[in-house]
Amino acid sequence: MRVSKKAQFIMDELEILFPDADCELNFTNTWELLVAVMLSAQTTDKHVNSVTKHLFKKYPDAESYLLVPLDELENDLRSIGLYRNKSANLQKTAKIIVEQYHNVVPSDHKALVALPGVGQKTANVVQSVGFGIPAFAVDTHVHRVSKRLGLVKETADVKETEAALCKKFPRDSWIRLHHQFIFFGRYLCKAQRPNCAVCPFQNICTYYKKK
Numbered sequence: 001m002r003v004s005k006k007a008q009f010i011m012d013e014l015e016i017l018f019p020d021a022d023c024e025l026n027f028t029n030t031w032e033l034l035v036a037v038m039l040s041a042q043t044t045d046k047h048v049n050s051v052t053k054h055l056f057k058k059y060p061d062a063e064s065y066l067l068v069p070l071d072e073l074e075n076d077l078r079s080i081g082l083y084r085n086k087s088a089n090l091q092k093t094a095k096i097i098v099e100q101y102h103n104v105v106p107s108d109h110k111a112l113v114a115l116p117g118v119g120q121k122t123a124n125v126v127q128s129v130g131f132g133i134p135a136f137a138v139d140t141h142v143h144r145v146s147k148r149l150g151l152v153k154e155t156a157d158v159k160e161t162e163a164a165l166c167k168k169f170p171r172d173s174w175i176r177l178h179h180q181f182i183f184f185g186r187y188l189c190k191a192q193r194p195n196c197a198v199c200p201f202q203n204i205c206t207y208y209k210k211k
């Protein structure tokens with residue numbers, strides 16, 4: 001594909017800024033990754049890691065989530081936002097993984113989004129991080145940064161942002177860029193106080209120009 005000068009500039013600068021960007025959730029297999037990503041909605045990765053540190057010991061596989069009553073799982077997750085919904089979805093998803101997939105998390109996108117509590121973003125993260133299948137997961141950081149860098153319109157929804165990013169950047173860069181966009185949004189182009197003074201994107205940033 002032909003990469004625009006702007007897209008190439010963004011890729012080059014992010015590579016300089018965050019050469020080691022990677023998934024910050026802790027996991028040792030695709031089931032744990034799926035659980036961690038499901039828990040991460042509206043919660044920081046750091047907090048998810050502090051919870052899964054104990055959770056993964058008590059619940060070593062999908063089957064173990066089915067051996068406890070729902071209120072016990074809720075109690076184990078109560079420090080996490082939306083823990084009631086997340087607990088219920090985890091048990092339903094665990095049941096499907098055990099009964100339909102013989103304890104193996106599927107890599108297929110359709111199969112992933114059919115799991116309770118698994119949306120487009122979660123499925124993309126599991127595909128890309130867990131299976132190395134190119135996908136551009138759009139979380140709150142990726143969405144915000146894409147708008148500020150003028151890669152999508154201000155009014156774009158998450159679906160439009162994902163489509164635009166996949167169109168503008170080469171397929172083999174999606175996994176890496178997804179992490180670099182998140183690091184950029186998390187540590188430099190923050191929602192409330194972006195550190196514009198040290199940002200290489202001032203010239204192309206719609207937010208900076210408005211300021």
Ligand code: SF4
Pocket residue numbers: 148149188189190194195196197199200201202205206207208
């Ligand atoms: S100039 Fe500021 S708002 Fe724009 S991309 Fe850089 S850090 Fe973000």
